[in-house]
Amino acid sequence: MQEEFLKKIIPNIFLTDSPSGFDYKVNDVIINILTELGYTYKLLNKNTILVKVEGIDNSKIVATSAHVDTLGLMVRSINNDGTLNVTNVGGPLAPTLDGEYCKIETRFDGNYTGTILSKSPSIHVFEDSKTMPRDFEHLLVRIDEEVKSKEDVLKLGINNGDYIFIDPKTVITNSGFLKSRFIDDKASVCLLLALLKEIKERNIKPKYMTYFYFVHQEEVGHGASALAKEISEFVTCDMGCVGKDLAGNEYAVSIAAKDSGGPYSYELTTKLIKLAKENNLNYVVDIFPFYGSDVGAAWRAGVDCKGALIGPGVAASHGMERTHLKAIIETMKLMYLYLTK
Numbered sequence: 001m002q003e004e005f006l007k008k009i010i011p012n013i014f015l016t017d018s019p020s021g022f023d024y025k026v027n028d029v030i031i032n033i034l035t036e037l038g039y040t041y042k043l044l045n046k047n048t049i050l051v052k053v054e055g056i057d058n059s060k061i062v063a064t065s066a067h068v069d070t071l072g073l074m075v076r077s078i079n080n081d082g083t084l085n086v087t088n089v090g091g092p093l094a095p096t097l098d099g100e101y102c103k104i105e106t107r108f109d110g111n112y113t114g115t116i117l118s119k120s121p122s123i124h125v126f127e128d129s130k131t132m133p134r135d136f137e138h139l140l141v142r143i144d145e146e147v148k149s150k151e152d153v154l155k156l157g158i159n160n161g162d163y164i165f166i167d168p169k170t171v172i173t174n175s176g177f178l179k180s181r182f183i184d185d186k187a188s189v190c191l192l193l194a195l196l197k198e199i200k201e202r203n204i205k206p207k208y209m210t211y212f213y214f215v216h217q218e219e220v221g222h223g224a225s226a227l228a229k230e231i232s233e234f235v236t237c238d239m240g241c242v243g244k245d246l247a248g249n250e251y252a253v254s255i256a257a258k259d260s261g262g263p264y265s266y267e268l269t270t271k272l273i274k275l276a277k278e279n280n281l282n283y284v285v286d287i288f289p290f291y292g293s294d295v296g297a298a299w300r301a302g303v304d305c306k307g308a309l310i311g312p313g314v315a316a317s318h319g320m321e322r323t324h325l326k327a328i329i330e331t332m333k334l335m336y337l338y339l340t341k
């Protein structure tokens with residue numbers, strides 16, 4: 001189901017930087033794809049993209065979403081030696097950032113490259129190079145420019161509050177793995193686009209009027225807070241958890257029964273499990289121990305809808321993530337069944 005299309009759009013979307021709050025570049029990419037597929041869209045004030053797809057019965061409105069925003073860093077301050085102190089945007093797993101390449105985008109006209117390093121980055125010089133904590137207090141950015149002072153950095157146009165993009169290092173292997181940062185939740189963005197393509201090509205109408213949301217600022221907690229109040233059901237697509245005692249894995253679609261915010265809607269979750277079971281999908285049901293989703297954001301914003309969460313299993317989340325195309329396709333199939341059956 002749309003595997004070639006997925007392989008085509010994954011690099012475009014994954015390699016376009018989009019940490020929470022920095023949305024216009026990736027929105028251009030998504031809007032281009034939507035336009036090519038023949039869809040119209042609405043851009044909401046918080047830059048969420050909304051695509052409305054008419055159903056067979058338009059008296060009921062259901063919604064799905066994926067969040068486009070990812071994790072990143074921002075310049076917290078400039079050191080006297082020309083390095084940058086950082087603050088996190090969302091919750092990247094800090095120790096995994098040590099040694100990663102990055103880009104710094106100034107607010108007006110500059111783009112620079114750099115490397116995220118510990119503050120004791122050389123084994124030949126620093127006694128604590130191995131033991132220095134890898135947290136945001138002890139990580140810095142070394143800019144790839146001849147800067148020797150704070151003034152040199154300011155002259156480049158770099159200032160506090162500029163975004164630092166972490167290199168996603170996106171690769172699709174011959175064995176079908178997608179390894180990259182920010183599979184959470186760009187894999188879901190790609191599968192919803194692939195689903196829109198599938199619906200268009202097969203000339204299929206969903207059962208009900210369906211709102212597709214491509215959401216920003218989920219990683220900072222309030223992504224889908226602008227969901228339309230008339231929505232009665234909301235099935236968001238976000239990453240499935242993998243590890244420890246959980247059933248989730250990189251080949252299956254996870255259906256979440258509960259996360260940190262409590263249980264998802266019983267009837268809706270049961271409906272999804274039933275659809276997965278009856279159609280022989282590779283699925284698991286799990287609880288996600290340290291997790292919140294856009295359903296929670298919509299509920300807290302006062303949207304009176306039933307809510308459920310499905311998504312491809314993603315290993316090493318918020319670090320160097322990995323999933324398999326199989327998990328993305330299983331999630332797409334389940335969403336297709338939900339929208340059409």
Ligand SMILES: [Zn+2]
Pocket residue numbers: 067184185218238239
């Ligand atoms: Zn997510």
